[in-house]
Amino acid sequence: MTGLPAEMHGARDAGDGRRPADRPWRRRAGTAVRILLALLAPWVVLEVALRLAGYQPPDLRPRMALFPRFPAMYEPHRELGWVLKPNLDYRGLDLAIPFRTDANGNRVHGTAPTAPEEVAVDCIGDSSTFGYGVPDDETYPARLEALLASGSGAPVRVRNLGVPGYTVYEARLLAERDGAHAPVTLVMVGFNDHFPATRTRFWSLWARRAAYACFRSRACALLFDVATAPDPEAPPAPPKPASRYVPDVAPDEYEEQLVRTVRALREAGSTPILLVYPSLSIPPGMPEAIARHWNQPLDQVEANIAAHPVYQDITRRVGAREGVQVIDLAPVFDAAGNDRLHLDWVHPNAEGQALIATTVADAVRRALAESAGRSTSNR
Numbered sequence: 001m002t003g004l005p006a007e008m009h010g011a012r013d014a015g016d017g018r019r020p021a022d023r024p025w026r027r028r029a030g031t032a033v034r035i036l037l038a039l040l041a042p043w044v045v046l047e048v049a050l051r052l053a054g055y056q057p058p059d060l061r062p063r064m065a066l067f068p069r070f071p072a073m074y075e076p077h078r079e080l081g082w083v084l085k086p087n088l089d090y091r092g093l094d095l096a097i098p099f100r101t102d103a104n105g106n107r108v109h110g111t112a113p114t115a116p117e118e119v120a121v122d123c124i125g126d127s128s129t130f131g132y133g134v135p136d137d138e139t140y141p142a143r144l145e146a147l148l149a150s151g152s153g154a155p156v157r158v159r160n161l162g163v164p165g166y167t168v169y170e171a172r173l174l175a176e177r178d179g180a181h182a183p184v185t186l187v188m189v190g191f192n193d194h195f196p197a198t199r200t201r202f203w204s205l206w207a208r209r210a211a212y213a214c215f216r217s218r219a220c221a222l223l224f225d226v227a228t229a230p231d232p233e234a235p236p237a238p239p240k241p242a243s244r245y246v247p248d249v250a251p252d253e254y255e256e257q258l259v260r261t262v263r264a265l266r267e268a269g270s271t272p273i274l275l276v277y278p279s280l281s282i283p284p285g286m287p288e289a290i291a292r293h294w295n296q297p298l299d300q301v302e303a304n305i306a307a308h309p310v311y312q313d314i315t316r317r318v319g320a321r322e323g324v325q326v327i328d329l330a331p332v333f334d335a336a337g338n339d340r341l342h343l344d345w346v347h348p349n350a351e352g353q354a355l356i357a358t359t360v361a362d363a364v365r366r367a368l369a370e371s372a373g374r375s376t377s378n379r
Helices: 006-016 024-053 140-152 168-175 201-214 218-228 251-267 286-294 298-322 329-336 350-377
Strands: 074-077 081-084 121-125 158-160 184-188 271-276 325-328
Touching: 024 218, 081 201, 121 140, 121 168, 140 158, 140 350, 168 184, 168 201, 168 251, 184 251, 184 350, 201 218, 251 271, 251 298, 271 298, 271 329, 271 350, 286 298, 298 325, 325 329, 325 350, 329 350
Parallel strands: 121 158, 121 184, 184 271, 271 325
Antiparallel strands: 074 081
16 A cells, blocks of 8 residues: 555545545634634623623613603513503603503503403504593593493403504514403504604514613623713704605505404404504694604605505405404594594594494494303303
């Protein structure tokens, strides 16, 4: 064998695996590992040092808010973005009215429950379901509860799951939540979905989730704190307008998420009822006032207003395709004098809230009766 040519020795060595350093992919992998370790080492050292020093970062989650400032009534939430704080007796005027929440952070009406109670109806939605500018007992969930109780003579609980700023994404997440669902769930979304955005709801939710995961690391929290520390002397910056009209939730996304909401509720054993959002109240001069208030170009405001009927139609279409009962509030409000039923251009006032309750009451009674019949037959 000593007489073999040198190139044959090299071929044998390369083939039997005894010279791995000659393989290019192994050299590249080794280099990548060394670079990765070099990058991670300072981070690990900083993380260990901060933990040994007892560093506790401030609550950084509000800096991921969708608002110029994070109102005291909200509590950051990794999945939903934000929720109302539990056991709250809020006297601020961020929502134009004082309000109360229960132990789960849901707006309450009447006497706040002190123990778990059986819920008959859930109402999912945004600030119009929450009851922006309307006292606790005059929201449509509160009015509906009173109507259902008067018709049956038995106590009925309607739960208000409305949170200002929510879109169909949050509705779907609430529909998919663990735990008991009410036999019937009313869903009314569609306005915030077409509101102009600089970062769409899909990306804002994932950015928030990534940030909240990062905050579990002391090193990451410290760096985020330094990078985003606000100037205490500076006033809140006005919302930054987008360069063009981009809805928070695009029409095709809205349709997909609404379908998923309906199917998740059915899978959880709750009968969904879709409410088509009432018409907007747009008297002369309102678009210009909206543009000033939200610091938005007028063409984006006009595009936002024009999008409202599109999302109303999508809600109707999803209901028809999924075989879900749809209660169309737009013609009901129009026939009753839409403008006088609004507190502003979007939110129903106390009279509008009462009209929603009376419009949906009979459908909810039928759905509850059907749900009770199914429960009885399954025993």
